[in-house]
Amino acid sequence: MKFHKGEFVSLEGKNNKTFLTYSNGYVFVGKNLTLKCLFDPKDKWMQYALKQKIKYCRIIKKEVKGENRFYVQLILEGNPYRKYELGKEEIGLDIGPSTIAIVGESKAELKEFCEEVALLDKEKRRINRKMDRQRRANNPNNFQNNGVVKKGKKEWIYSNRYIHTRSKHREMERKIKDVRKQLHGRDTNQILQRASSIQTEKLSYKAFQKLFGKSIGRKAPSMFLSILKQKMKSCGGKFREFPTYCTKLSQTCHCGIIKKKPLKERWHECECGVVAQRDLYSAFLARYVTKSNHVDIKKAKGDWVQLSIVLGECVLHLEKMKLERKLISTFGI
Numbered sequence: 001m002k003f004h005k006g007e008f009v010s011l012e013g014k015n016n017k018t019f020l021t022y023s024n025g026y027v028f029v030g031k032n033l034t035l036k037c038l039f040d041p042k043d044k045w046m047q048y049a050l051k052q053k054i055k056y057c058r059i060i061k062k063e064v065k066g067e068n069r070f071y072v073q074l075i076l077e078g079n080p081y082r083k084y085e086l087g088k089e090e091i092g093l094d095i096g097p098s099t100i101a102i103v104g105e106s107k108a109e110l111k112e113f114c115e116e117v118a119l120l121d122k123e124k125r126r127i128n129r130k131m132d133r134q135r136r137a138n139n140p141n142n143f144q145n146n147g148v149v150k151k152g153k154k155e156w157i158y159s160n161r162y163i164h165t166r167s168k169h170r171e172m173e174r175k176i177k178d179v180r181k182q183l184h185g186r187d188t189n190q191i192l193q194r195a196s197s198i199q200t201e202k203l204s205y206k207a208f209q210k211l212f213g214k215s216i217g218r219k220a221p222s223m224f225l226s227i228l229k230q231k232m233k234s235c236g237g238k239f240r241e242f243p244t245y246c247t248k249l250s251q252t253c254h255c256g257i258i259k260k261k262p263l264k265e266r267w268h269e270c271e272c273g274v275v276a277q278r279d280l281y282s283a284f285l286a287r288y289v290t291k292s293n294h295v296d297i298k299k300a301k302g303d304w305v306q307l308s309i310v311l312g313e314c315v316l317h318l319e320k321m322k323l324e325r326k327l328i329s330t331f332g333i
């Protein structure tokens with residue numbers, strides 16, 4: 001079967017008995033076409049999935065490195081595969097536009113969101129600028145003197161070089177999407193393995209974007225949270241988001257004092273003597289937010305002796321990484 005570009009998007013069967021069917025590693029289309037499927041024999045999830053009853057299947061086209069690839073999707077009956085056992089800790093999270101703080105009884109972490117994506121993104125923007133230059137060079141008559149595209153109907157000439165750059169750009173977009181998905185998967189799993197429950201502030205995507213602009217799309221913290229939520233729930237763990245405006249975590253100290261701090265202030269330093277890195281401290285407090293959206297001050301106080309050590313260890317670790325120049329964000333360290 002030959003598929004031409006743009007002609008074929010997807011094909012879906014009504015059940016696994018008629019036109020499009022799957023059986024033992026092969027897809028059968030109609031009476032005459034048999035396609036062999038490639039898959040990773042070590043993939044445990046796949047092994048589990050292939051034992052389930054198939055409702056119907058679907059063929060999807062994707063462009064990879066400028067070539068068309070075809071994927072078969074099986075729509076199954078049965079229960080989802082559980083890869084992970086939940087942990088035992090109550091975890092508090094503090095998610096910023098580019099950072100995440102994770103605090104549990106035994107360990108605190110503070111890291112840059114999807115660090116690896118930032119580098120790819122830089123490369124993508126470079127390719128994008130190249131594409132733009134080529135497009136302008138090929139079509140000088142389509143632009144006004146000030147560089148803005150002319151209005152009205154235009155013919156565009158696409159050189160082979162431009163088409164090559166465009167395909168590289170698409171490839172990069174696909175790669176970024178894949179890497180981000182992988183990183184989100186890895187990071188959410190790490191949290192899952194420690195957590196029996198998770199508490200965090202509800203993200204205000206709009207407020208984020210207002211303050212920090214484009215970096216949000218790249219690192220996609222809201223996507224991260226929705227993956228975490230979904231996994232946590234499918235494993236039977238607790239996941240709760242509380243509204244920011246009720247709790248005011250960034251202004252609260254567990255001694256009871258509430259004081260407004262400027263955003264650039266990276267440390268929580270209270271009159272009562274409590275000192276902690278701000279994101280870590282917010283994640284610590286997130287653990288004590290009650291159902292009525294207040295911080296359980298008494299409980300937080302009781303745990304602080306132990307948790308202040310845990311937070312301190314995290315800061316020591318970051319200081320060491322900073323000395324070894326392994327940090328992108330400084331987190332105020």
Ligand SMILES: [Zn+2]
Pocket residue numbers: 253254255256257270271272273274
């Ligand atoms: Zn205080």
